[in-house]
Amino acid sequence: MLDAIGWIGSAILVLSLVQTRILRLRILNLTGCLIHTGFNLAIGVWPMVGLNVVLAVVNIVQLRRLLKERHASEGQNGYDVVSTDVDAPVLRRLLTRHHDEIAKLHGVEPAELAATEAYLVLRGDETVGAVLLADDGNGTARLTLDHVVERYRDFTPGEHVFRRSGILDGHGYDRIVTRPGITGRTATYYETIGFTRDAATDEFVLAVPIAA
Structure with a gap:
């Protein structure tokens, strides 16, 4: 069961990399990182836990920026x-x-x-x-x-x-x-x-x- 969860997380990460829409890429990548965080917590691979937590934080920061820009109605960013x-x-x-x-x-x-x-x-x-x-x-x-x-x-x-x-x-x-x-x-x-x-x-x- 744990192996299946790990493979699903990996598949989502790969899928995220072929997206042409940045918002979708970030959402999928964040999902994959969160799945991998849980998976590596369960098997005790702490370096991978740390890596995926950092990547998840990066995705969250970028998602907040993208969502903020989505509703800019005027100027360079809108x-x-x-x-x-x-x-x-x-x-x-x-x-x-x-x-x-x-x-x-x-x-x-x-x-x-x-x-x-x-x-x-x-x-x-x-x-x-x-x-x-x-x-x-x-x-x-x-x-x-x-x-x-x-x-x-x-x-x-x-x-x-x-x-x-x-x-x-x-x-x-x-x-x-x-x-x-x-x-x-x-x-x-x-x-x-x-x-x-x-x-x-x-x-x-x-x-x-x-x-x-």
């Missing part, structure tokens, strides 16, 4: 959203560079995306994503693309764009809707940032919030 033209070269370049990923994740060809408004998602000096909206009329903005590069792909960019940035204030919209049929991790993402599923249309809907 996200910003800037409006751009739907045919802007910088937007076209982003869509071209991430063509295959967008087609796979969103099931659409980037060149075929309908949009009347476009926004770039920035973190510091880096462009990390794009949001495209189409005016459906009657105060509805249809979300035709909500994409960020993989290493920033958690709920925080979307939380900033849709809950905090106020990008749609004064545009006459009272709600944002997604495409129908979203499931899995994407559905969890939209639920996390405040969208609710409309059972009648199978779309996720968010009332346009007023920026603070």
